Amino acid sequence: MSYVLNDPADFADESVVGFVAAHGALVRRVAGGVARARATAPGQVAVVIGGGSGHYPAFAGLVGAGLAHGAAMGNVFASPSAQQIYSVAKAVATEAGVLLSYGNYAGDVLNFDQAEQRLRDEGIPCRTVRVTDDIYSASPAERSKRRGIAGDLAVFRAASWAAEQGMALEEVAAIAARANERTRSIGVAFSGCTLPGASEPLFTVAPGHMAVGMGIHGEPGISVVPLPSAREIAALLVEGLLAELPDGVAADGARAAVILNGLGAVKSEELFVIYATVTEILADAGVTVVEPEVGEYATSFEMAGVSLTLFWLDEELAQAWASPAYTPAYRKGAVESSGVDAAAEIVQEAGLDDEVIPAASQDSVEVGAVALAIVDAIRDMIDRDVDELGRLDAIAGDGDHGIGMQRGARAGAAAARKAVAAAAGAGTVLSRAGDAWADKAGGTSGALWGAALRAAGERLGDEIRPTAQDVASAVEAARAAIQSYGKAAVGDKTMVDALVPFAEGLATRVAAGAALAPAWVAAAADATSAAEATAALLPRLGRARPHMEKSLGTPDPGAISLARAMTVAGQVLADDSSTEKD
Numbered sequence: 001m002s003y004v005l006n007d008p009a010d011f012a013d014e015s016v017v018g019f020v021a022a023h024g025a026l027v028r029r030v031a032g033g034v035a036r037a038r039a040t041a042p043g044q045v046a047v048v049i050g051g052g053s054g055h056y057p058a059f060a061g062l063v064g065a066g067l068a069h070g071a072a073m074g075n076v077f078a079s080p081s082a083q084q085i086y087s088v089a090k091a092v093a094t095e096a097g098v099l100l101s102y103g104n105y106a107g108d109v110l111n112f113d114q115a116e117q118r119l120r121d122e123g124i125p126c127r128t129v130r131v132t133d134d135i136y137s138a139s140p141a142e143r144s145k146r147r148g149i150a151g152d153l154a155v156f157r158a159a160s161w162a163a164e165q166g167m168a169l170e171e172v173a174a175i176a177a178r179a180n181e182r183t184r185s186i187g188v189a190f191s192g193c194t195l196p197g198a199s200e201p202l203f204t205v206a207p208g209h210m211a212v213g214m215g216i217h218g219e220p221g222i223s224v225v226p227l228p229s230a231r232e233i234a235a236l237l238v239e240g241l242l243a244e245l246p247d248g249v250a251a252d253g254a255r256a257a258v259i260l261n262g263l264g265a266v267k268s269e270e271l272f273v274i275y276a277t278v279t280e281i282l283a284d285a286g287v288t289v290v291e292p293e294v295g296e297y298a299t300s301f302e303m304a305g306v307s308l309t310l311f312w313l314d315e316e317l318a319q320a321w322a323s324p325a326y327t328p329a330y331r332k333g334a335v336e337s338s339g340v341d342a343a344a345e346i347v348q349e350a351g352l353d354d355e356v357i358p359a360a361s362q363d364s365v366e367v368g369a370v371a372l373a374i375v376d377a378i379r380d381m382i383d384r385d386v387d388e389l390g391r392l393d394a395i396a397g398d399g400d401h402g403i404g405m406q407r408g409a410r411a412g413a414a415a416a417r418k419a420v421a422a423a424a425g426a427g428t429v430l431s432r433a434g435d436a437w438a439d440k441a442g443g444t445s446g447a448l449w450g451a452a453l454r455a456a457g458e459r460l461g462d463e464i465r466p467t468a469q470d471v472a473s474a475v476e477a478a479r480a481a482i483q484s485y486g487k488a489a490v491g492d493k494t495m496v497d498a499l500v501p502f503a504e505g506l507a508t509r510v511a512a513g514a515a516l517a518p519a520w521v522a523a524a525a526d527a528t529s530a531a532e533a534t535a536a537l538l539p540r541l542g543r544a545r546p547h548m549e550k551s552l553g554t555p556d557p558g559a560i561s562l563a564r565a566m567t568v569a570g571q572v573l574a575d576d577s578s579t580e581k582d
Contacts, residue, residue, distance in 0.1 A: 008197025009407065012053040012075045019060055023328040026064050030091040032084030034060045035070035038341055039092075045163040045172045046070065046092040047099050049156055050085060051108060052077045052442075054195075055216065057329030058152055058298040059102075065335040066325025067160045075407065076195055077217055077398045078443035079107035081450075083435070085115035089126070097125030097169040099159055101176055103148025104130040107444035110485060114447065127173040131155045133185040133309060135244050136213030136221045147215055150261035150298040151183040153330075154311035154321070161320035175316065182246045182312040185259075186237050189214040189305035190227065193264065195399060198390075202399045212236065216263065216300040217398040230270070234277035237308035242285060249312045252286030257311040257321045260294045265304035268295065274306060291322055297330075360425025363465035367426040370576050372416045375433050377568040379409040385564065392557035401445060401557040408441025408449055425462025430454070444486065445558055448495065451485050452478035468516035472507045479503040493537040493551070495558035502527035502566050521570040528567060531559035 005011050020029045027034045033050060040046045049059050050072030059071040069092040072080035079102075080088075089098045100116055102108045112128060119126040132143055133151025158179035162172040189211045192203040203218030205211045210228065213221020228236070242251055260275050262268070271294050282289055290313060298307070313321060324333030360368070382389070382405045390402030415436035419429045431454045438450025456474040460466055466474070479499050488494040505523035510516065534556040 005196045008195075009403065011196040012073065015053060016060065016073055019328070026326070026328055027060070030070065030088055032080060032087035032091075033071045033073040034063055035088060035092050036064055038065075040069050040094050042094055043096050044094055044166065045096045045099055045169050046089070046094060047101065047156065047160045047163050047172070048072065048085070048089045048092065049101050049152070050074070050080050050088070050112070051102055051105075052079055054193075054301055055298050057296065057327075061329030062153070062156055062327055064325065064327030064330075066157075066164065066323060066332070067327050067330060068156055069160075069163075074107075074442040075400075075404065077400045078404050078441070078446070079105065079111050081439045081442045081446060082111045082114035082118065083439040084442070085112055086118050089115065089119055089124070093119070093124050097127070099163070099169065099172050099176060100126065100128045101152075101155055101159055102130060103152055104132045104144075104146060105148070107442070107447065110444055110447045111442065114485075125169050127169055129155065129159065129173055129176040129180060131180055131183075133180070133183045134213075134215065135184050135186060135240070137215060137219065140244065147219065149185050149187055149216055149309075150259050150307045151180075151185045151309045151311070153259055153293070153297050154183045154257060154309065155179045157323070157325070158317055158320040160325070161323045164323070175320070178314075179311070179317055179320070182249070182314075182317065183309060184241050184244060184246070184312075185307050185309040186212075186240045187214060187216070187221070187263070187305060187307035188212050188233065188237070189263065189303060191265065191304040192218055193301040193303040195301070195403075198399070200394075202394055211305075214305065216298060216303070230273045231277045233306070234274045234308075235281060237274075237306075238278055238281040238285075241308065241310045246312050253288075254286070255288045255290050255313045255318060256282070257290050257313060258282070258292040259297060259307075259309035259311070260292070261298055261307045261309065262296045263303045263305035263307065264296070264299040265302050266306050271295070271306065278308065290318060291332075357419065357422040357424045358428055358462055360423065360428065360462035361464070364425030364427070364460075364462045365423055367460075367465060368420050368424055368429040370572065371426050371429045371433075372413075372420045373572045373576070374569045375409070375413045375416045377572050378565045379413040381564050381568045382406050382409040382561070385561075389557050389561055392554060392560060395551060395554045400443065401561065404441045404443050404445055405449075405561055408437040408446045411440035412437035412449075412453065426466070427457040427459075427461040430457030430460065433457075445495070445561075448482045448486050451481040455481035468510045468514070468519060471516055472503075472510045472519075475503050475506055491537065491540070493534050493539040493556045493559075495556070495562045497534050497537070497556065498527040498531040498559040498563045498566075501530040502563070517570065517573040520566070520573050524563065524566040524570045527559075527563040531555055531563040534559045 046069040048070045049068045052074040054076045070088040072085040072088045074080035116126045131148030132146035134147040134149045137147040138145040159176035162175040192201040194201045324335045326335045386402035386406045393401035412433035416433040419432045434450040434453025455477040459474040459477040488496040502523045505526040509519035
């Protein structure tokens, strides 16, 4: 458990503040995360990494000379938002472009992809390399679905070395991709971890047992076995990795960098006991170990566990691995000082303070107030149900759905209130709420709720007093945005299983002549029934996908929260008819 904290909701932000204060000579705070204290050298590709908090030294601890130029920092176990990633990239980018690299998790993919597109739209060259080193998270035939764990370090080192050599963006991306193709990891766990402020562990391992292949958020692996000896653990790890070599690699005569990573509670002396056998087995297989790393590189709070990574080197990757680096958490050799100190930056959260509110009709301003009341009602519902939503998510996910939704809903409501105070129309109120929701919530659900609110706002605009048909059209735009970004379909056990029946039910009733409020309330009932029915489904997308049977009998938390949000929105509409005045 986390023994030291103030408000759990502020844990990640306060940790970043302290981290920068402790390492101010090496890093600076920027909007969305941290960056090197010195500006990126002109003409150098900037390497931007990132992910959820709770895995230190990944990701902030790996920012510095010889490693990343910046890191986007999400909330605990939640991906950074697209806005955060974009902001960090803008803070370090040069005309040479940006390489984005991160572990392959659904929320990270969604948000990093959005940030990449935004950077490209602004004329900043950008490429992405996802880390997929965890061999037990998917089969070799589905390697693109594998998770990224401690192998992040190998890929980040290769990319950053290539950037430091002055290589062009395409070359940097190619070397990073080759490093990923030649990196394999296996993890085992002896116990789970507890999120800050939580009273129960996010996941557990039976006493006296070891989970083989378990991920850093409690994702299941291939088996649970009685706890073996250190020698047996080492043999399991090494033999598992030697059984899946990269194309073109033969163990006998090969060189490999080795990363033996502690996940939080396993300490250095224990790691050294395991490493003694690791190096013995590798030597027997004919593998030459190059500059091994034994310590903590990707953790999960107080999780007891270890992972082993083999990074199979060629001549160029060997140069990258041996190159100097100097960051708060990773230091090797002597680095040459380059660049200039970056200008001091005032970190300001995204908001309305410096944005112009578009002119709006009086009709739309009045409807904007109703939109605010709906977002407020959703916020209040999430505040009430946050613990329950977290418990549902912990059964087959990482347990952060409740607190993520809470952060998003609170930020969305605050942004909507600012917009209403500035006489914004309904479209702007919803769009600003969506942007703030996505930025503060992070993760998959934050990105999707943000996209939905913005899509609905853009459809409504700031001129009309919407009819029931206009509102149904806005809901359909929100549905299309969520499915376009998230790629989920009905039956995948996601929020889409509640959203599609809601959108279709609303459209059908409105087309038949029903007034908005009763049509909405009835459609929300459809969504509630559909959300509850997800208990009978097996997940086919997202972080819950590998859990499969573990989630059977439990409804999807995203579907439940959406259905409840539509229910309280219907209650607001039932009390107000301004959206249907002619």
